[in-house]
Each structure stands twice: as C-alpha cells, then as structure tokens.
Amino acid sequence: MNLEVKIDELTLKNPVMPASGTFGFGLEFKDIFDLKNLGALVVKTITKNPRLGNRPPRVYEVSCGMINSIGLANPGWDYFREKILPQIKDLNDILILNIAGESVEEFEYLAREAQRFDEIKALELNVSCPNVSKGGIAFGTDLEALKQIVSSVRKIYSKTLIVKLTPNVTDITVYAKAAENAGADALTLINTFSGMVIDVKSKKPVLGNKHGGVSGPAIRPMAVKMVYDCFKAVSIPLIGVGGIDSKEAALEFFLAGATAIQVGSQNFVEPGFMPRLIRELGEYLREENIEGIAKLTGLAHRREENV
Amino acid sequence: MNLEVKIDELTLKNPVMPASGTFGFGLEFKDIFDLKNLGALVVKTITKNPRLGNRPPRVYEVSCGMINSIGLANPGWDYFREKILPQIKDLNDILILNIAGESVEEFEYLAREAQRFDEIKALELNVSCPNVSKGGIAFGTDLEALKQIVSSVRKIYSKTLIVKLTPNVTDITVYAKAAENAGADALTLINTFSGMVIDVKSKKPVLGNKHGGVSGPAIRPMAVKMVYDCFKAVSIPLIGVGGIDSKEAALEFFLAGATAIQVGSQNFVEPGFMPRLIRELGEYLREENIEGIAKLTGLAHRREENV
Amino acid sequence: MQDLKGLVVENIPLTKEIYKLQISVPEEILPEIIPGSFAMLKIEAKGVFLRRPFSFADVDLKTGLVTFYIKLVGKGTGALREIHPGQEISMLLPLGRGFTVMPGKSLLVAGGIGIAPLNFLAREIIKKGGEISIIYGVKNEAMFIPEITKNFKNIEVYSEIPGPGKKGLVLDGLKAKDINSYDQIYLCGPNVMLQAAKPYLQNFSGLVEVSLESYMACGFGACLGCVVKVFSNNEIEYKKVCKDGPVFNFKEVVL
Amino acid sequence: MQDLKGLVVENIPLTKEIYKLQISVPEEILPEIIPGSFAMLKIEAKGVFLRRPFSFADVDLKTGLVTFYIKLVGKGTGALREIHPGQEISMLLPLGRGFTVMPGKSLLVAGGIGIAPLNFLAREIIKKGGEISIIYGVKNEAMFIPEITKNFKNIEVYSEIPGPGKKGLVLDGLKAKDINSYDQIYLCGPNVMLQAAKPYLQNFSGLVEVSLESYMACGFGACLGCVVKVFSNNEIEYKKVCKDGPVFNFKEVVL
C-alpha cells in the first residue's frame, strides 16, 4: 500500500505535513518522534526582518478549536538562514519554507534567497495571515495583489511554488484560479478564519491584538468545502488543512480533492498525532484494499455522478 | 434591571429571539415555554411558492455545531397567511416575518403582502441562505443585487426592515453599509457558513444537497468579529446570531455591538434555552448592577480606548 | 413533549455491540410513552453537540423505568455506554407518532437493533389481548439480544452468518410464513431489510407499519432535517420522521 | 518532553475551590521533574480542546506519584475534578524551565494557588539542606490549603478577608520581614501580587525568581502563544512562558 504523493516535481513519501506556525521549526517535536517520518517539513512563516509578533494574550480556546494572533513572530530571514536552517536541513528530505512579505518586493527578496538554498525544496507563500496589519490577509483578499505576488515570485523561483489561501473571501475558487494562472504549482487550503473572542469579565477582546485566526475542528466543514470547490476549479494539486484531528478528518480532505494534508492545531493537543495519522492511513489503505492514497483524491466528486 | 431594547420603532421586552428556521413557527415549542416570554418571534423563511426543500439527509452534526441543507422548505406565503398566521399571531406581540425570494419581484411581492398584515411587525430579508440554487446566497454576496433588493423592498415596506447577511463574504462591513444605505433599519448578523461533510464510508458528501450551512458554537468567534466590525461601520442596530449557547456567549455579542440576539441551533439541543437565557441575563444585570442591557451594546469598543 | 431529567438506574452490556440502559423517569410522563415513540437523549461528551434519538424498548408503569437497547455505532453511543447508575440524563420525551396497536394476529419483523421498539409493541399487543409472532433477524451473535427470545414464545431468530437461530435473512423468515394469516404487520430494521421486504408485502391487505430512522437535529419538528419521501394521496411529500413518524404506513414510504 | 499516560490515584477536594490530584507516572520520568516545571493535562470533556497546564506541587520518587493542587476556575478544571481514581490521563511532561535551587536561606512568597510549585520547591530546598521561610497569602478560607501549613515550620499565612492566619496581604507579610536576611527569594502568585511586590524587591541583591502563568496552547514552545515581555540585556523581548519559563528572573519580567 502506497502513501506516496506527488506535489509538482516533489515526491512525498506520505501526504502528511505540519501546517506552518503550528510546528515551530520542528525542533520542539524531536523528542516525540523522528521528523523523517513526515511527508514534508513546513516551517513557521519567515519574513525578511525579524518580527516580535503581537502583544499577548495571543492564543485562546474557542469551541472545538482555538484562536491565535501570533502575528508572524519570527526571527527573520538572516537568523533563520544562519542559525536555524543548518539545524533543520537534515530533519526531513523535503523542507518547505513558508514566507510572507509586507510588500511584493519582500516576497521577491525572500524568493530569491530561497532559490539559492538547495535544502529548501519548495516555497509556500503565506498571503493569508489575518494577524498582521501590513500585507497579510490584505494580499490574500485582494485579487490583483495576489496575482502580482505570485507571478513576481514565479519569475524568480524555479522550484515548487505553493500558495496558501485565506478562507476569508466570498469565493475562494476565484483566488485559486488566479494563483494557478499566475504560476502556482500547488495550493494550500486554508489559513485561519478571522474571528474574535470577548472576555465577559473584562468586557474587552481577549486577544492583545483584539482579533485573531480561528483554527481547529470548528473550521473543518468550511475547509473541506473549499477543497471540494477548488478541486473542480483548478488542476494543480491541493494541500488540505483545517481541523484535521483524526484519520477520518484527513480522509474527508482527500475525498474532497486534496493530494496532501497539513495538520495544525492538533499538533498542540497531541504532538505525536502526525506519525499516528500516517500509520493509520497506511492501515486504512490496507484494510480497504486501496492501492495508493493518491487514488482517494477527489473521489467524492466521481461517486456523485453515479448517484 | 431593564432588558428592553429598541430595534427601529419596535420596543422588545427583552433582546432574545429565535433565529429563523430553528424555531419552526413557534408551535413546536409551545409545550416547553410560553412564547410571550420572548423578545420577538421570528419565523422560518417564507417564500412566495411552497418549497419542498432539498433531498435528505439535510442535517448532520459537525464539531461543536451542525450543518444543514434544509433548502428553505416551507409551505409558501398563501398557506402561511391562511393557515399559520392566524395560529401564531397571538403567540408574541412582535412577530417578525423572514422572507426570501428567487427574484427581486418575489421579495417585492412578499413585502407588499406583509405590509397588509398588522400582526407582522417587521420583515427580515433572508438574502443569505446557502442552500438554494436560485437567489439565496447569490443575492447576499452580490453587492448590486443586495442593494437592489433592499431598496426595492424599502419602497414598498414601511415598517421595520431587517436584513440578514451572510458571513460568506470577504468583508461583511461593505454589505452592511450597502444594506444600511439602501434603507435597512437593522441588520441580522449572521447566517450560516458554507461547508461540507464527507462520509468516509460511502465516500460521498453526507448531505443530499452535498453542501450546507454550518451553525452552532463553532462559528461564534467569526460571528462576534463580524458584529464587532459592523458596529463600527454602520449606525443601525445589529442583531447578533451564531453559536449562542450560554449567557456568556450572548454577552459577547452585546459587548461586540449587538442590540439584540438570536438563538439558532441551541434551540434543538435545549428547547427551553431561550427563557433560561432571558432569566440569566436579568440576573446578570442585577449582579453586575447594570441598569439596562442596552448599556452593554458595543462596550468592548469603548473599553479598548482606555487600554 | 417535555425536557426532563431521568436518573440512570442500570447500564449493562448485553453483547459486544449492544447495551441496555434503564432510566427512571417522572411518573406523570409514563402513560404518554407508547410503542414507536422515542426520546432524544443529551449526551455530555467531547464532540457531541446534538441530542441522539432512541426508541423506547419498554416502559414499566410500576417501577417508572424506561428501557433502551442501544447499539454502539459512534461517539454518542460510545459515550452513553459510560454513563453510570446514579447519574442524571437530560431527555426530551415522548416524541413522535407511535404504532397503531390493533386486535387480532400481528406479525412483527425486526432487523438488528430494530427489535427495540418492536419489543415494546409486542408487550403492548399482548397486554391488549392480541396475538403476536416475531421474526428477529440479526447479522451475528454480537447483534443478538438473548433476553428478547425469553420474553416471547412465538419468535424466530435468523442470523446472517451462522449464529443464534437459523441461518438466513429476515426475508427468509418472511417467505416461510403465510403472511396472509396475519391481520397486520409491523417492521423495524435497516433500509436494506425494508427494501427487500417491500415487494413481498405490497399485496398484503392489512395494515403494515414501519418505524423509520433518519438523522435528526431536534427530534420535535423544528428543524425540518429528518424528512423522508412519502407517497400519499397521489403526491410525493417530504414527511418529518420525528413528528409525522417515526411510524409510517409502510406502503406509502419511498425507501 | 514525553506524551504519556498517567493513572489517577487520588482526586479529593481540599476546599470548596481547590482539589488535589495525584497521578502515578512511569518511573523513568520522575527524576526529570523539578520544582517549577509543569505538565499539560489532556481533559476529555465537552468543550475542552486544548490541554491545560498545571505545575507539579510535589513528586514522590518512592511511590511514583506526582501531586497537583488545582483551583476550580472553568470548564477544564471543572471536568478534571470529576476524574476518578483508576482512570488514565494523557500528560505532556515535564515542561518548562524550573527554579534554580540555591543553598542558604530562601524566602518563598506564594499567593493563592501559586503555592503549588512553591510547595515542591520548599521540599527540594530542605532536602538539599537549605533553609526556608514561606509567606502564604490567600483570599479567603476557600483558597487556603491546610496541609501546606503542616508540611513546613516557617510558614506565615495571610488572608485578605478574615480567615486562616493573619488578616492581610502577601505584601504585608513581605514588609514584616527583613528581606535582606535571605539569600534568595522565589515568588508565585497572581499578577496583582507580583506587581505589588516588584518595587519592594527591586533593591534586593540576591536572586529573585518568579513562576509566571499565561494562556497556553501547546506548552512546549511550538505555538508562540504564551509570551511575556522580558527586559534583558537592555532589550525588550517576548519570551515563551512555557519554554523560556515559567520561571524567570523576577527583575527582568515586565508585568
């Protein structure tokens, strides 16, 4: 039984990878499992300059999920390149660098840098973070900006280019098509939903930054629908993410049209979840006598026609 | 302690009402409590012609909520007027008729009819149902269509006009302002989030109509944020709805900017929830020594400035 | 309908997949509970939002106990299995339109956990002086409730794979009967069983009633979620399983 | 850090608001648990998604038991109170950077449930031959853990409203001491207490350590959610309470 999947030119030994920002740089998880088990390693978003991130509190629980306003806290590209990249480059064969910029130029700068490092196998453009005031989600909801970023980076970056979209739009397929046309090799669907929690005692928003991004099982039905809709709209591979906390949840994404999946918030609740999921997916294929996980991609569409 | 709130010209004895479609025509709840206790009675969406609704399954559980694809099943205006209105007109002083149309003309037709009935105190326009192929959410996400419906109905309907918006848009404040400018007296925020659940066994979407609308506590942080954002954007009263399942949840909406609130899915789980909520809100005001519930509206905004 | 608290009195496994839950409920409500009616139980567990519907499998007017036979299928029924005697449980009840109890000879056809409401119905028919025969088909040992066969004399058990009773399907049992010797027939079981039985009962002249299942959000007619297609008065209609049913005229139901 | 299953051995109420949870954990992990470190407990209850952090209040190397003192504040701590001896609980442990145990005379300043890690620290200091004094301030009777005062000789209790010990705040206790007679000071308590103590300890020349709380999603440095402002090397930085702390140099923390 075969867990291998292909994203553009990359062959992942299995379709399971961490969602950016929920796995640090992987180092925190080394005690729990061997990161070589993962299909790929996706790091926390890196920006050109270091970012402190938003003021705390930055995380809070919500019904069946959590809300965060980390605000892309990260040590910046130079520090990452010098101090972190050497530590993590051998943790997994496929290292995916997630980047964000406050301007097209910053995206270009980072793409140019990433292009130089063989150990970086793919870029994931975060045009969808709801927690930064400049850039962030604004790029992800502004169709023209999205096209410009993707096509500019495409010109510079010749390896696998993944674009991560925000769900906070009227019709995500429009953005998916735009990213595809601008040269994306794959899409990650989705980032967090914009939300807010108000503390009844203090009568103020709980988060220091007032609003944040909602993740976890609460957003899964929306994420699945977006993968399903985009599967019909584009022909590049989709990486599904949003509330995956079980084998069944992961399978929903494959059936909806995902080629691979990312695990986010569940990593906090169960740091050993990803290796368990990989094992369970393998068992599932065996039990169901399905030759490869890739056979599941988009199956919910085909079944429909026979109803 | 005063639970009274004003929505346009209407004075509600308390700010709690059912969300359309989760309370039938109120008749199913008569065994459980006296509907006179409610601030208002909002009925299931009525359309011009009867609608069977979508094929089953039409409801399913999701993490911290549910998904539905009822598809505005209803007996149509004529039946409603003849058979149902007489039965329910005395259940509560403030009867709010929720309507949807497949065209502007249908909205106009229903508004003209509603205008004739004194027992109907307000209209709530459902331009946001994700479960019908014609009209429905398309109106709610198309700014021009929204303006046209609201202004057409406004010309015909002189009583309180409420517009219920969909959350499935990039920026809800744009729609809120458009509805306000087109003559809405109040806004209901929000309808369900578009979503999908896939059955892993059958490898097909669970719902007969494939996708549906997600409601319940899962969507609350998004709903609260939308109320918060719209409170800054418009000056007409807001009716908050989305995942209210406790006094604390209701208070979040008031603090974010709601003048009144609606309870949806929780009515299914605890049919006596609304009278309990009304009682608990009264107790809360007493304990906190707050003179009236209206004092809470938007307080999270004011507090912020003092940080 | 009332929303009230019951007190769990017993919760024991009967087989690997089925357990029996007995709950003490307030006396006033007991007379309203009839065969075919059901309750929506509130299960306080991680990941369970909606209530879950279960048919009354028995009511004891003397002890004030109601019985449910529950098959383990997912998180709700999994969590409910852990509820302890002495714990309270919130229940909406009684719900739905029950069976029409009729005099004469009745044939009861149960598939799997479909035996639950038919157990109650059988007792009620006998109490009212009627005669019953039961065909009780199960998949395997794990789906077979032994105490059912102790309750009734005229009961035939079929098992899909060799197990309790004869090997075979419910339909085999039905075919072995002279169905026209009965005055009415009642069914409850999975859709495949109902579909198989349908053509076979089409010409039966008496009353045929079926208790249906469907996914429910509210259980009392408010959400319109639980509908099934029914063909009556020459019209296709959607009817609510929770309120117009769960018991329907078998001949009118579009399966 | 390990993700392992502990076995609940005891779970008893100490006051109306505080309970004591004792869990048996695998032997190998015990030596890694130091005062100030904590565990993230997975609570299987309706509406609880994230784990919850609790400081070790004691570790018994002989019995393999770890002790937590838990204050009832919301749904997680509410559900955890219902966990029974014999049930398993998933725990991530040990987490965080603990206290620096030093020789000489130590003053421990606890506010409310802040006594939990300091109880462990006090035992450890004594074990290593150090001397301790404890100031233990509580709001009222319901926040006071009687067994703490049995554990230690040099302990003074203050209660905000008349209750156990003297009436007064932790700060009153601090003022009554000649703090310069101590070699180091350790604190754990609510922010108001820390803020009040801050100016008072600013000139103390020895080590002052504080164990901080903050809202945590992961507890092991992956989410960057739990940060506090720290002023060190002339720079304002955000540090992770879960990994860089929860124990910090009190003088560097921006409260």
Ligand SMILES: Cc1cc2nc3c(=O)[nH]c(=O)nc-3n(C[C@H](O)[C@H](O)[C@H](O)COP(=O)(O)OP(=O)(O)OC[C@H]3O[C@@H](n4cnc5c(N)ncnc54)[C@H](O)[C@@H]3O)c2cc1C
């Ligand atoms: C009127 C009626 C009477 C019933 N009587 C009995 C009975 O006496 N004994 C018994 O064991 N079972 C009975 N059932 C079925 C029982 O309700 C489901 O097995 C149970 O709800 C499954 O819950 P779960 O959380 O374990 O499953 P889940 O994990 O939620 O899902 C497993 C499957 O169970 C079904 N299901 C889940 N929730 C519901 C729901 N709210 N309504 C309907 N189906 C659902 C779905 O098909 C789903 O795919 C009855 C159902 C109905 C409608």
Ligand SMILES: Cc1cc2nc3c(=O)[nH]c(=O)nc-3n(C[C@H](O)[C@H](O)[C@H](O)COP(=O)(O)OP(=O)(O)OC[C@H]3O[C@@H](n4cnc5c(N)ncnc54)[C@H](O)[C@@H]3O)c2cc1C
């Ligand atoms: C390092 C550390 C050690 C702690 N040690 C103890 C201890 O020994 N004994 C003890 O009683 N308490 C301790 N706490 C506090 C304890 O974690 C919270 O009281 C608990 O998580 C509340 O959970 P809840 O579900 O009951 O509250 P909720 O209903 O979720 O919320 C109530 C309040 O509790 C706080 N809280 C909730 N979840 C968390 C979380 N994941 N992280 C931090 N704060 C949270 C928030 O301020 C929230 O407003 C510690 C906290 C930290 C960070």
Ligand SMILES: Cc1cc2nc3c(=O)[nH]c(=O)nc-3n(C[C@H](O)[C@H](O)[C@H](O)COP(=O)(O)O)c2cc1C
């Ligand atoms: C604490 C936290 C931090 C995150 N940081 C990032 C980030 O830096 N870059 C990014 O692209 N997405 C970030 N995300 C979004 C996740 O990658 C993912 O898209 C989202 O959480 C949905 O997946 P989930 O429901 O499995 O958590 C973050 C999410 C969380 C919860």
Ligand SMILES: Cc1cc2nc3c(=O)[nH]c(=O)nc-3n(C[C@H](O)[C@H](O)[C@H](O)COP(=O)(O)O)c2cc1C
């Ligand atoms: C079963 C169901 C049916 C609904 N039908 C309607 C409807 O007919 N008209 C409408 O405007 N909204 C309808 N809604 C949306 C609700 O009114 C409400 O906006 C939504 O459920 C969010 O609130 P909640 O989270 O409290 O359920 C329906 C929701 C549910 C769950």
Ligand code: FES
């Ligand atoms: S379950 Fe809600 S109408 Fe039947």
Ligand code: FES
């Ligand atoms: S709680 Fe996640 S980094 Fe500290």
